[in-house]
Structure formats: C-alpha cells, structure tokens
Amino acid sequence: MHSAIYGALFFTVALLVTTAYFLMGGLPLLVLKHDTPLDARFVRGFFNVYYKAAMVTALGAAISYALWGRFGFAVGAAGLAGIALLLRQRLIPAMQFLDLQIQANDDDAIRRFRRIHGSALLVNLVQLIVVVWSTTQLSL
Template sequence: MPSAVYPSFVFTVALLVITTYFLLGGLPLLVLKHDEPLDARFVRSFFNLYYKVAFWAALGAALSYGLWGQFAFAFGAAALATVTVALRRRFLPTMLQLGSQIESNTDGAVQRFRRVHGLALLVNLAQLVVLVWGTIQLSRSF
C-alpha cells in the first residue's frame, strides 16, 4: 500500500469534518433576523472561512489521491475544490451586496440574503452527500 494512502484518508476525513461542521454551524445562523449589518457580515465571514478551508482540504485530497493512483477520486476532489472556488466567487459578493442593502434598509434585502444563505447551506449539504458517497465507494475498493 503506497504511503499516499494516509494523507488521502486524512484529507478525506478533514473534508467530511469541515463540511459537516460548517453545515451544522450554518443552520442555526438562519435563525438570525439578518436585519442588522453585523449579521450579514458574520454570515459572510463564516462562509468565507468555510470556502477557504474546504478548498485547501479538497486540493490536498486531490493531490494525495493522485499520488496514490486513485485518479477518479483525485478528479472528484479536484472538482470539489473547483466548485468551492466558484461558490466563493458567486456567493460572497452577493452576500456583501445584500449586506449593504440591508444596511441601507432596502426592501426585500433581508429575504434575499436569507435565500442566498439557505442556498449556500443546500449546496454544502450536497457536497456532504457527495463526500459520504465517495467515501463509501472508496471503502468498497478495498
């Protein structure tokens, strides 16, 4: 068994823990009224941290799976890293814009922010499902 198997497992567990933690941590934030600019800034920084950490964990998983010779899993982890970058580029500017609209009391801004927040959590859930499915597939290969 090549030595790259160990970092692959470490990065996979890290991705599972990170994704689960931020999903479970983001759900209670939906309780916030989001009517204060501080709420929007906090939620935005919460997702910003998630996207950064998830990117590096997925990149590490992709590299270690590639070194192990598990190219399908390397491709999957690289796809997760790419999706994370795309989500970060899509959601964070939208949250920033809606946060400034909340600050200026624009009608409907709070509802739009809550929708973006909920959508980000749904995508996070989808990522977690893919990670669990991939982990099950990996366990079957042994």
C-alpha cells in the same frame, strides 16, 4: 500499500469534518433575522472561512488521491475544490452587496440574503452527501 493513502485518508476526513462542521454551524445562523449589518457580516465571514477550508482540504485530497493512483477520486476532489472556489467568488461578493442594502433597511435584500444563505447550506449538504457516498465506494 502506497504511502499516499495516509494523505488521502487524512484530507478526506478533514473534508468531511469541515463540511459537516460548517453545515451544522450554518443551520442555526438561519435563525438570525439578517436585518442588521452585523448578522450579514458574520454570516458572510462564516462562509468565507468555510470556502477557504473546503478548497484547502479538497485540493489536499485531490493531490493525495492522484499520488495514490485513484484518479477518479482525485478528479472528484478537485471538482469540489473548484465548486468551493466558484461559490466563494460568486456568493461572498453577492452577500457583501446585499449587506450594503440591508444597512438601508431594504426588506427585499434581507430576503435575498437569506435565500443565498439557505442555498449555500443546501450545496454544502449535497457536497457532504457526495463525499460520504464516495468514501463508501473507496476500497483500500
């Protein structure tokens, strides 16, 4: 058995834990009214940390799978890292922009911020489902 399998398994479990943890942590944050700058900053920071963790674990998984010779899984993991990078580049600045509008008591900004928050969690759920499903397809 090739030694890269250990890295692949480690990073796959780390990706599963990271994704599940942030999904479970992000859902209760939807209870927040998002009407104060502190709420918006906390949620934005929460997702910023998640996207960084998802990028690191997905890249680690991609490299490990490539070294193991499981190129389909490597491409899939690299895709997850790319999605995390793209979402971080798009959603974090959007949340920051809306945070400034929330400070001005803009109800529409609060609604849009909540929509971004919910959409980010939905993407997180889909990612978790894909990772769980793909691990069921992995034969050692």
